[in-house]
Amino acid sequence: MEQPAPSPTPAAAESQYFSLNPPPANLSNHLTLARAFIERHASEGRRVALVTSGGTTVPLEEQTVRFIDNFSAGTRGATSAEYFLQQGYAVIYLHRQFSLLPYSRHYSHDKRSFLDFMAEDPATGTVVVDEEHQAKMLRVLRQYADVKRANTLLILSFVNITDYLWELREVAKLMRPLGANALFYLAAAVSDFFVPKDRMVEHKIQSAEEFSSSASNGGAASSKPPPAARTQGKSLIIDLEPVPKFLKQLVDGWAPEAMIVSFKLETDPAMLVRKAVYALHRYHHHLVIGNLLSTRKWEVVFVSAEDDDEDDLRGDAKSTAEKWIRVPRSRRARSASGIESLVGKAAG
Ligand code: PMT
Known part of the structure; x- marks a missing residue:
């Protein structure tokens, strides 16, 4: 019986991923900005946080009409x-294009239009902030102005998973000297x-059978692997591949001395602590x-190792409904049953 191919090492998976999936066009521009930002704040002794935010997309076509979000x-x-x-950090905010931004978030994705925050001053015929929003907007504006003055916020964006991973890896390497x-x-x-790039069709996937042959995507005879998204009869078949888990590479290789906080999103309460x-x-x-x-807006659970400094980790986050779980740190991967008993202990 044929044996399944062994999983590649994390380093091999990294090298394969980044050689097969090319970087975004604006990467070098982003890295020029990030390098200058990091060097300036490092020289001033400031800590730098890379905050990632928003969802990555998975394009189904090179000229992307359809994507998974x-x-x-x-x-x-x-x-x-x-x-x-x-808290005095300089922040590189790596976010999904058009998702929420610090400060403008208070107004940009509100149910109301931004125009609802405005009013006309009849005496001068100019636009002013409506009376009821004055106090809050002034507070937000002052914070934003301070950040602009100190130049402590660098905003970078990504759209798809490959953009995100390239940006994360390259910015992490720039932050390594910190x-x-x-x-x-x-x-x-x-x-x-x-x-993956080599299994992506170039053009929009056709839904009408008359047009859905491989003809529209470069002809039938091709040495390329079969497309990952294709129509079969009236159905759309999507056959996705796993994205390597780059958290390991970040921790071990790209930023070995940095403090790293990851998030775990689940929908089943029974899975959350276990997976974290x-x-x-x-x-x-x-x-x-x-x-x-x-419940993400009002409840989080913090899972850290027993030997981490709790005060450092807690910072200022006491306002959220938070629950702390401390687990013994082990450099060895645990068996599934070991993890279950740990979770049992931690959650009990
Ligand atoms: O933006 P909001 O609407 O406020 O929502 C916030 C949030 C719910 C999205 C956020 O709080 C959150 O939970 N973000 C993490 C969601 C997520 O990707 O979870 P995950 O279980 O798929 O991944 C866990 C960790 O593994 C992540 O830190 C991710 O960086 C890492 N990962 C994931 C996939 C992958 N291929 N490689 C990774 O390294």
Whole structure:
């Protein structure tokens, strides 16, 4: 019987992923900005946080009409970025294009139009902020102006999973000289499955059978692997491949001295702590913040290792309904039953 191919090592998976899936066009421009930002704040002794936010997409076509999306409005990332800035960090905010941004988030994705915050001053015929929004907008505006003046916020964007991973890896490498003054706060919702470049069709997938032959995508005779998304009869067949888990590479290789906080999103309460503890033991980073889709706005669970400094990790986050679970750190991967008993102990 044929044996399944062994899984590649994390380093081999990294090299394969990044050689097969090319970088976004604006990467070098982003890295020029990030390098200058990091160097300036490092020279001033400031800590730098990379906050990721928003969901990554998985395009089905090279000229992308259809894509799969990951849930995230960017609220967690944008809000947290404001708190990091308040705490004196310089923040690189790597977010999904058009998702929420720090400060403007208070107004941009509101149910009301931004025009509802405005009024006309009849005496001068100019536009002013409506009386009822004056106090809050002034407070937000002052915070934003301080950040602009100090130049402590760099905003970068991504759209798809490959853009995100390239940006994360390259910015992490730039942050490496910061050592323990670097913090990664990975709130972005990252795709677990994707279409690799060599299995992506170029043109829009046709739904009408008359047009859905391979003719529209470069002819039948091709040495390329079969497309990952294709029509079969009237159905659309999508056959995605796993995205390698790069958290391991971040912790071990790209930013080994940095503090790393990852998030775990689940919908089933029975899975949340279990998966968060599993992630902590698997990747050996500092903190996993677990949240459920339905209660994410007011409830989180913090899972950290017993030997991490609780005060450092707690920071200023006491206002959220939070629950702390401390688990023994182990450099060894645990068996599934080991993790279950840990979760039993921690949650009990
Ligand atoms: O933006 P909001 O609307 O406020 O929503 C916030 C949020 C719910 C999206 C956020 O709080 C959150 O939970 N973000 C993480 C969602 C997520 O991707 O979870 P995950 O279980 O798929 O991944 C867990 C961790 O593994 C993540 O930190 C991710 O960086 C990492 N990962 C994921 C996939 C992958 N291929 N490689 C990874 O390294």
